[in-house]
Amino acid sequence: MSTPRFSSSTTAEEVGTAFAEEVKGKNVLITGTSVGGIGFEAARVMALKGANLVIIVGQNPEKLKIAEETIKKEIPTANIRPLILDLSSLASVRKAAAEVNAMPEALHVVIHNAAAPAGPFKLTSDNLEVQDVTNHIAPFLFTKLIAAKILAARTVTHVQYTPRVVFVSGSGQEHSPGVDFGQLERPDPAKHGRGIDALFRTKCMNILFAIELCRRSKGQINAYSLHPGVIYTNFMQKEDMAVALKEWGLVDEGGRVIEKADVWKTIPQGAATTVAAAFDPSLNDKPGTYLMDCIAANEKLVPHTSDPAIAEQLWVVTERIIGESFTF
Template sequence: MSALPTFSFHTTAEEVADVFANEIRGKNVLVTGTSLNGLGFETARVLAKYANLVIITGYNQERLKLSEYTIKKENPAVKIYPLTLDLSSFASIRKAAAEVNALEGPLHSKWLSVQFQVLIHNAAAFGTSASFTPTIDGVETQYATNHVGPFLLSKLLAPKLLASATAGYTPRVVYLSSVAHGYGTGVDFDLLTNPKAEGYDAFKTYWATKSTAPLMAIELSKRSKGKINAFSLEPGRELFLSNSYFRLLTCETVIFTASMENEVVSTIMKGTGALTPEGKPAEGLPWKTLAEGAATTVAAAFDTRLNDQAGAYLADSNVANDKRAAHSSDPDDAERLWTVTEKIIGEKFTF
């Protein structure tokens, strides 16, 4: 058997998927946040080439249908299951999880048996307004979408993941973090447990929510005692801005995704010069393509070299634990975050 290739900055999701095609074949995968021209869409598109079934999710049914149509137009033989899911709503999460858990028996047996093998937490909310907005469940919106919702979804779908384990395969959960997780001081436990408008900063909250992903990968791997391998990652060295001055904080690598088409985000990006007045990626910045940005997600989900590295943090499709901030590596904070989140959802997440 030939040696596996070394992935790099410019490796694409399709290239990673092609390398691990045999590992992907027959697997059932759920990817959250799969709107067209986003990282989740690209992840789902390339995995669908080989997977038995890819469940795509989104809170907007029209966009979800468009993603399904676009993937099937490219390859009509792929199996896609669109699942309506709003990660900011506990009720929506419970309804979606119940739908997935019911996908078995004669009607769906050609797609999904009693389990699936990979859960990819790609969806995220990004603060584009300075205003504080709680969800109907009383959680700050970014924390709800980026952390609490994925936690509840993982808890409800864990039995299906656990059922997929074999002597030679351990199911995986993948959390998308961001280079921004290192900009702040870590999880804001006060805002998470006692959300309030006073002193609220949307950008700092985004950084804080992204610091939860590495902690969850560490803690889920530990608590499952080898039954689930969890990983976190940064898709690219992204561009982030101060909401006070809209000035550039870092300019390493930028990925042009659908989020930049948001009117507020687009205006900010144009103001910094990251986008041209026409809304196109500016020259001179080290942009990653969408295909390159999704590569690390595919690697985290299927690279067999990660089998004995549960809890690892990835960048550019390689293990990069040195890029994980200290506050997102702390086992005490990981345990505290898990316990606090159990209280928020009102349920224990045990194995």
């Protein structure tokens, strides 16, 4: 079987078709699945290509219902299960994890797609900065709490299978000085900086978490991170994101996309790398890989997002923040 040839214009459905045998029969959980986003498109494609179960996760029940109904209208046989989870609340993370653990199915793939957009400094009820907790601390805790469900996927089939955890990161890691551990543990509004800078710091954490998850699980879980591309979703229309897009010359003063900017992807194109990270069998022996345009792109990682020592430090600090050890 030849390796599929992908590019920046490849769509999620094209990737799903290429790896349909890998998608078929899998149980997948994906966060951030509102209609009009890349998480929804990835969920739709996985259902279309024969996933056994797709758990769509979000904090808004109405948006989850719309997402479920939209997929089922196209694919009546799809097994879609909504799950309420507010990633800005660790109590909500624990509640959602308990619901997942009560389900009978193992989880072959978990995709951390949801994220808090760039914004001003804001503390959550857990006294954590909202972007840090939504984009890293909550996914860390959630993964820890449902780890047994993920590991169970190794033993439910007669064929040896290594479950996957996928993190939708971004090229913002290239524009960030890296993790500020003091700020992560003791949030200070004076050190927050621009909202876009805080967002980029969390994108570094996504990549580092993937690297360390592979190391600590000792081959039991394969984790990957990725840059989906620049896609004009609702996420990109938030105030701080809009300001950044203007600075980069990607939208005009009215917030309209500048069509000549050749970096833009459509939503189907933006979801493609997520599907590749979740199912491309050529990644089986490449744990911790960072992907762009559906292929490995570790050369794009800057030193502070590929340093194993920093990845280990982030794990230890995050354990301290949640007050629990994450061991295998």
